[in-house]
Amino acid sequence: MSAPASPGGPDPFTQHVLRRLTIPAHEKRFWDDLQRALASVPGPRPDRTQERPLPGVAVPGDARDDARALVPLAMRQRGNLVIVALVVLALVVVLAAVRLLGAERSAGAGPSVTIPAATTPVGPARIVPGEARLGVAFTPQPGEIRSAGVAAFLA
Amino acid sequence: MPIRMNPGSAPLPESELIGLAQAGDGDAFATVLRHHDPRMRTVAYRILVDRYRMAAVLHAAYVEAFARIGSFRAGGDFGSWLYRIVYNTCIEGLATPAPTPLHRTQGSMGKISTASEAVGGALVALRLDERVAVVLVDGEGFEREVAEQILGMSPATLDEHLRSARAALGQALRSGDS
Numbered sequence A: 001m002s003a004p005a006s007p008g009g010p011d012p013f014t015q016h017v018l019r020r021l022t023i024p025a026h027e028k029r030f031w032d033d034l035q036r037a038l039a040s041v042p043g044p045r046p047d048r049t050q051e052r053p054l055p056g057v058a059v060p061g062d063a064r065d066d067a068r069a070l071v072p073l074a075m076r077q078r079g080n081l082v083i084v085a086l087v088v089l090a091l092v093v094v095l096a097a098v099r100l101l102g103a104e105r106s107a108g109a110g111p112s113v114t115i116p117a118a119t120t121p122v123g124p125a126r127i128v129p130g131e132a133r134l135g136v137a138f139t140p141q142p143g144e145i146r147s148a149g150v151a152a153f154l155a
Numbered sequence B: 001m002p003i004r005m006n007p008g009s010a011p012l013p014e015s016e017l018i019g020l021a022q023a024g025d026g027d028a029f030a031t032v033l034r035h036h037d038p039r040m041r042t043v044a045y046r047i048l049v050d051r052y053r054m055a056a057v058l059h060a061a062y063v064e065a066f067a068r069i070g071s072f073r074a075g076g077d078f079g080s081w082l083y084r085i086v087y088n089t090c091i092e093g094l095a096t097p098a099p100t101p102l103h104r105t106q107g108s109m110g111k112i113s114t115a116s117e118a119v120g121g122a123l124v125a126l127r128l129d130e131r132v133a134v135v136l137v138d139g140e141g142f143e144r145e146v147a148e149q150i151l152g153m154s155p156a157t158l159d160e161h162l163r164s165a166r167a168a169l170g171q172a173l174r175s176g177d178s
Helices: A014-017 A031-040 A066-070 A079-105 A144-155 B012-020 B026-048 B051-067 B077-092 B100-106 B114-125 B128-139 B144-151 B155-177
Strands: A113-115 A125-127
Touching: A014 B051, A014 B128, A014 B155, A031 B100, A113 B026, B012 B026, B012 B144, B026 B077, B026 B128, B051 B077, B114 B155, B128 B144, B144 B155
Parallel strands: none
Antiparallel strands: A113 A125
């Protein structure tokens, strides 16, 4: 008899030992009691996948109303319709505001920004909103960077 | 495999009986249960080692299964589905005190071999996690990885439980045979 020391998988000796355990049969009344209990169960719980859809919500593939079939499923409930209307309204407001701002800028009525003289070697510059581009306001000439650095060091 | 609902009736496929059970037919469900009961009794008794507790647990598990039969998918393995319910109910049953001690249950089981008494005594003496581990791997033939998942044990812990349970059962059989 081998010692069951290495638990690599089912152990044949232990399987044999467990089979020696006598499994008792049910008492006669077990099945009668069970059938009475089953009869008193209110009924199998319904399968959730077979629940009826909410009123007013069409299930996919519902072709009873062709016009309704064109409306996305998420929009066929009143609650969803209100949310969609609010989102559309918010988008309209944002678009109107953006368009108004753009019109003001193209008319040149916006506030100008004055850059202090110390930041540019050629004096104060006016940058009109909408025209500012990196590298356009200041193009250093050869020698300017070095001289600016020396001036900063001496100061 | 076709199952006969009554001795004189024509056998019906299990899927058809399950369909009847899903429509609320308790007799059809009991017929299917009778077919699977031997395997369920085996695992329940090996885990619980008490015939009254086994009967109580199986009764509760079968009623629970009937209440949940609507969630069973057609074409699935009903035996495995039922097994999971029975196993879980057994584990819950282990948390409650035994209605009767082992030595009192054996008087009504008919003739019990000395070896069976010895194995039953050894199973009862095991720690619960050792007992369930050895029943699942050696008794039910589950793959080790599956048993680790069911028991929530690391491979090393499962090894340790199996080693001590196997040693105790081997010793029990040797003393029962002698």
